[in-house]
Amino acid sequence: MELLSGGEMLVRALHESGVEYIYGYxxxxxxxxxxxxxxxxxxxxVLVRHEQxxxxxADGYARATGKPGVVMVTSGPGATNTITGIATAYTxxxxxxxxxxxxxxxxxxxxxxxxxxxxxxxxxxxKHSFAVRRPEDIPEIVAKAFHIAxxxxxxxxxxxxxxDMTMPNERYEYAYPKKVKLRSYTPPxxxxxxxxxxxxxxxxxxxxxxxxxxxxxIIDGSSDKLRALVDRMDxxxxxxxxxxGSYPGTGERFVGMLGMHGTYEAxxxxxxADVVLAIGARFDDRVTxxxxxxxxxxxxxxxxxxxxxxxxxxxxxxPIVGPVGNVLDEMMALLDESNEVPDAEAIAxxxxxxxxxxxxxxxxxxxxxxxxxKPQEVIEAIWAATKGDAYVTSDVGQHQMxxxxxxxxxxxxxxxxxxxxxxxxxGFPAAMGVKMNFPEEMVVCVTGEGSIQMNxxxxxxxxxxxxxxxxxxxxxxxxxxxxxxxxxNYEGRHSHSYMESLPDFIKLVEAYGHVGxxxxxxxxxPQALEDTFNKYNDRLVFLDVAVDPEEHVYPMQVPAxxxxxxxxxxxxxx
Amino acid sequence: xxxxxxxxLENEPGxxxxxxxxxxxxxxxxxxxxxxxxxxNTLSRLTMTTxxxxxxxxxITKQLNKLIEVVKLVDLSEGxxxxxxxxLIKVKAVGAQRAEIKRTADIFRGQIVDVSASVYTIQLTxxxxxxxxxxxxxxxxCVLETVRTGVSGISRGEKILSL
Numbered sequence: 001m002e003l004l005s006g007g008e009m010l011v012r013a014l015h016e017s018g019v020e021y022i023y024g025y026x027x028x029x030x031x032x033x034x035x036x037x038x039x040x041x042x043x044x045x046v047l048v049r050h051e052q053x054x055x056x057x058a059d060g061y062a063r064a065t066g067k068p069g070v071v072m073v074t075s076g077p078g079a080t081n082t083i084t085g086i087a088t089a090y091t092x093x094x095x096x097x098x099x100x101x102x103x104x105x106x107x108x109x110x111x112x113x114x115x116x117x118x119x120x121x122x123x124x125x126x127k128h129s130f131a132v133r134r135p136e137d138i139p140e141i142v143a144k145a146f147h148i149a150x151x152x153x154x155x156x157x158x159x160x161x162x163x164d165m166t167m168p169n170e171r172y173e174y175a176y177p178k179k180v181k182l183r184s185y186t187p188p189x190x191x192x193x194x195x196x197x198x199x200x201x202x203x204x205x206x207x208x209x210x211x212x213x214x215x216x217x218i219i220d221g222s223s224d225k226l227r228a229l230v231d232r233m234d235x236x237x238x239x240x241x242x243x244x245g246s247y248p249g250t251g252e253r254f255v256g257m258l259g260m261h262g263t264y265e266a267x268x269x270x271x272x273a274d275v276v277l278a279i280g281a282r283f284d285d286r287v288t289x290x291x292x293x294x295x296x297x298x299x300x301x302x303x304x305x306x307x308x309x310x311x312x313x314x315x316x317x318x319p320i321v322g323p324v325g326n327v328l329d330e331m332m333a334l335l336d337e338s339n340e341v342p343d344a345e346a347i348a349x350x351x352x353x354x355x356x357x358x359x360x361x362x363x364x365x366x367x368x369x370x371x372x373x374k375p376q377e378v379i380e381a382i383w384a385a386t387k388g389d390a391y392v393t394s395d396v397g398q399h400q401m402x403x404x405x406x407x408x409x410x411x412x413x414x415x416x417x418x419x420x421x422x423x424x425x426x427g428f429p430a431a432m433g434v435k436m437n438f439p440e441e442m443v444v445c446v447t448g449e450g451s452i453q454m455n456x457x458x459x460x461x462x463x464x465x466x467x468x469x470x471x472x473x474x475x476x477x478x479x480x481x482x483x484x485x486x487x488x489n490y491e492g493r494h495s496h497s498y499m500e501s502l503p504d505f506i507k508l509v510e511a512y513g514h515v516g517x518x519x520x521x522x523x524x525x526p527q528a529l530e531d532t533f534n535k536y537n538d539r540l541v542f543l544d545v546a547v548d549p550e551e552h553v554y555p556m557q558v559p560a561x562x563x564x565x566x567x568x569x570x571x572x573x574x
Numbered sequence: 575x576x577x578x579x580x581x582x583l584e585n586e587p588g589x590x591x592x593x594x595x596x597x598x599x600x601x602x603x604x605x606x607x608x609x610x611x612x613x614x615n616t617l618s619r620l621t622m623t624t625x626x627x628x629x630x631x632x633x634i635t636k637q638l639n640k641l642i643e644v645v646k647l648v649d650l651s652e653g654x655x656x657x658x659x660x661x662l663i664k665v666k667a668v669g670a671q672r673a674e675i676k677r678t679a680d681i682f683r684g685q686i687v688d689v690s691a692s693v694y695t696i697q698l699t700x701x702x703x704x705x706x707x708x709x710x711x712x713x714x715x716c717v718l719e720t721v722r723t724g725v726s727g728i729s730r731g732e733k734i735l736s737l
Contacts (some may be wrong), residue, residue: 119588124599128642130586148642183737184584184645308636311629 001173006135007036007166009174010099014143015042016176017097019070021061021436022046023054027074028114029101032166046436046465049457051078053429055085056455059094060430061437063416064391066221068095068149069433075101076114079160080121081336084423086156087125091420092217092242095154098122105133105162112423118160127155132165136172147180152187153306154219188305191322191330199277199301199318200334206275207346208297209235210355212258215242215419216280216304222325223247223412226279229328233342236354238266240281240418241404248338249408250388254364255354259287260557261401264361264568267557269354270295271564278302280324283314293562303327361555361568363405368548369514371521373398375474375547379406381479382444382472385529390442391416391434395427395451401553403446425454431469432462442470442533447542449475449499459512462540470532471542473505476549484552488567507542514540521546576605577631577656578727580735581620581638582646585611589643593620596641602626602634606659606702606724614737617645623702623725646735654730661705662687662696664719665712667694675712682708693718 004012011032014022017365022045026034031380039043048054051073058069069089073082079100084378089096103112119129127150130141138161203209211233217226223246230237237247238258247254255262258270270276276298281287281402283302288294291313302309302316303324310319320327365376379402382390393416394400400417409415416434418426431445445452452473460467474480506516515536519528525545532541558565558573566574583589590609597604602624609620624634631649638644650657667675672694679686679696682704688695698708702725709717729735 120591123592123595129588133587182642185642306640308633308640312633315629 003171005032005036005166005168005171006132006138006161007032007168009138009172010136010142010161010166010246010332011036011040011043012174013139014070015040015177016139017142017146018067019043020068021073021388023048023057023433024072025051025054025074025078027078028519029075029103029163030072032165033072033101033161035168036166045072047329047461048429048456049460050184051081052085052425053455053458053461055082055096055098056088056423056426056429057433058096059085059089059426060393060416060433062089062094062096063430064413064434065437066219068097068146068154071096071098073098073100075103075118076116077117077396078512079118083121083125084124084425086158088421088423088426089156089420090125090127092215092418094156095149095156096156097149098156098158100158100160102131102160102162104164106164108162118158122158123155125156126158129158129160132161135165135167135170138165139174139176139259143177143180144182147182148185151405152185158206169183187286188322189326191303191320191327193330195318195320195333196327200331200338202234202275202299202301202318203277203293204338204340204342206235206344207343208272208274208350209233209277209342209347210269210275211235211237211277211279211283212240212270213237213243213246213279214240214281216324217243217246218280218412219314220280220305220324222328225325225328225332227251229331232332234347235342236269236351238262238269240284240287240419243281244404244415245409245412250410255358256561257404259284260289261405261553261555263363263405264555264566264574265357267555267563267566268357273298273351276300278316279328280304282309283312283380285313288314289557289563289565290560295563365551365554371523371526372546372548373522374551375402375476376406376551377522378472378474378545378547379403379446381529382446382526383407385533386442390414390444391438393417393427393431393434393445395445395447395454396422396424397448397451398476398484398551398553399448399451399474400445401481402474405553407446424451428452428455428469428471429458431471432458432467435467435469436465444470444472446472446474448480449473449477449502450479451467459509459514459540463513468538468540471540473542473544474547475502475505475544476547476551477502478549480549481553483549485543487552505542509540509542514542516542516544519543519545575627576623576625576651577623578650578655578725579622579635579638580650580727581622581644582612582735582737583609583618583620584643584645585616585618586643587616591693592641592643593638596637597624600633600637602630606722608724609724614643617737621724621726629692645737647661647728648735650727650729653733656730657701657727658699659702659705659721659725660699661708662695662697662721663709663717664693664695666692666716666718668692671716675716678708678711680709684708
């Protein structure tokens with residue numbers, strides 16, 4: 001058997017776990033590992049400029065590919081800088097393996113230089129974590145980490161490695177386990193047949209059904225199965241923020257996103273439904289509004305792989321714990337066997353009602369007479385310019401909601417945003433992670449002048465590795481979503497929601513060696529888009545687009561109301 | 575309602591902190607907690623008492639089950655079970671009180687395990703209710719110090735919690 005040092009074992013085990021890229025930053029505790037990385041070429045390392053960005057890059061990679069993203073950081077500040085990125089991945093159930101260096105094991109607990117309790121710090125935001133206590137355990141721990149991160153409900157796993165576990169002169173027998181076995185971890189493989197049967201019976205009897213699909217459908221790679229079910233039943237489908245793309249955004253049965261900034265029709269459909277089929281969604285507070293007023297007439301079926309998601313915020317009638325795809329297969333098989341079909345007459349009249357709702361708001365916004373654009377029209381222009389087929393990442397705020405509402409995603413894995421944690425600074429590094437793995441695809445980061453500054457240092461990484469993402473900065477000179485809430489709830493007192501002293505973004509990106517294009521008015525946009533996507537196709541382009549700071553995101557649910565209680569514009573309420 | 579949750583936990587460093595951390599993180603309350611190794615040295619047995627409505631207890635058990643190191647879990651209060659807690663209690667015992675306290679300890683089947691001129695140390699086992707009843711019976715005024723192990727529990731009859 002081969003003898004390897006701990007550092008070499010780690011790198012070899014990562015390779016055997018299928019790792020192509022590590023996003024990381026070296027430091028004292030990891031120098032032996034970085035030396036081992038240097039001596040091989042199978043696993044590539046991307047040097048970021050801040051460890052938070054490493055976690056978001058790995059996250060973007062994971063969301064686009066479905067494979068676990070890998071982060072490597074040193075002890076102390078290196079480790080703590082990843083915390084926001086780990087929490088972001090945890091909240092959105094993204095597979096990730098984070099390797100953090102640690103001080104020598106005999107120094108742990110002595111407040112040594114760059115020592116921090118990474119396992120303790122990350123404990124509430126990881127699916128699991130490991131501390132390496134013997135170098136020879138490294139291959140098995142790595143294999144277990146990847147297994148845990150990527151199966152069941154995925155999530156981040158931390159491996160903390162003290163420096164003396166990686167000493168170059170201490171060699172051990174290397175054995176990567178053929179199969180990972182954990183007696184206390186057995187994610188469900190299939191749903192309960194009796195429950196699935198009950199669900200199908202309910203769906204067949206439904207008069208006002210809706211299918212409410214979330215990020216779990218995308219994570220499970222089951223978008224095709226969702227589409228088949230929706231189309232077969234002729235039911236309306238709504239997506240959560242995390243589920244966008246699981247059903248085509250341009251599909252005729254799609255009623256749009258639901259929730260706080262969901263479409264009028266999606267929220268009305270939910271409120272009036274008699275049967276709700278929730279698939280891989282978790283009844284988040286940004287979806288349900290007041291839980292006591294949620295879907296008053298509905299029987300609710302809930303498919304989720306995580307039993308703790310079921311009846312957490314909303315009590316459901318038919319819980320099904322299992323992988324989405326497997327449960328949908330069983331549902332389809334039961335429908336095939338059944339002689340029954342949905343009540344065509346009821347469904348037709350339901351659609352008639354839905355189409356009336358569709359007319360009411362229809363995602364309208366007023367364009368300005370002046371050249372100053374509304375953010376919505378910029379997103380629509382980007383959608384047209386990319387033929388609706390780009391990978392779009394976003395940061396957090398108004399621009400995120402406008403992108404979710406106005407960029408119609410027809411494919412899964414294309415909409416990449418921090419839905420659960422709401423992490424500003426996520427979009428740009430996430431876009432980098434996507435672009436490095438899909439160099440032929442268009443990757444656009446929709447951001448704002450607030451969010452982009454939270455990880456703007458990665459412009460340097462993009463130059464080093466040649467990562468030509470497109471950054472669309474909707475620049476309204478203020479923290480738009482904060483400002484909107486202040487307009488609506490604080491009589492317009494804009495407490496600290498201005499971004500005073502903004503940099504000249506064009507000069508800034510040029511200083512980093514990229515292309516910057518400023519758009520101040522509507523007439524300039526077509527040429528700017530042409531240059532962004534064609535002339536500078538192989539360059540990173542920062543598109544700094546001035547947009548109207550007065551604009552609000554609508555619809556917006558009224559706090560503590562039901563799903564149908566919405567503001568549709570600054571003056572119109574349901 | 576009070577529940578007794580009994581867990582078989584991987585006997586690994588950090589496992590207990592995950593269980594305790596979960597309660598703090600999600601705003602659940604731990605009333606008592608006791609943990610020790612079992613006959614299988616790879617497993618610890620942990621017993622905790624907590625309270626909440628059915629929905630909250632359901633969430634607690636689901637969240638605990640999600641922890642990778644939680645191997646098996648049972649809510650003992652769902653079925654017939656035996657629960658015990660051990661208390662060592664130091665009480666002021668002078669003059670006529672000495673005999674009275676001794677009698678009360680006997681009634682509760684407690685044992686005086688240490689004696690000094692003015693102090694008895696009594697060992698008492700039973701349900702939490704019984705321990706509290708004892709404190710009430712001797713009068714809180716003469717209690718100098720109490721230390722309790724927290725509840726340990728086991729199902730009655732054939733039912734066992736094992737791998």
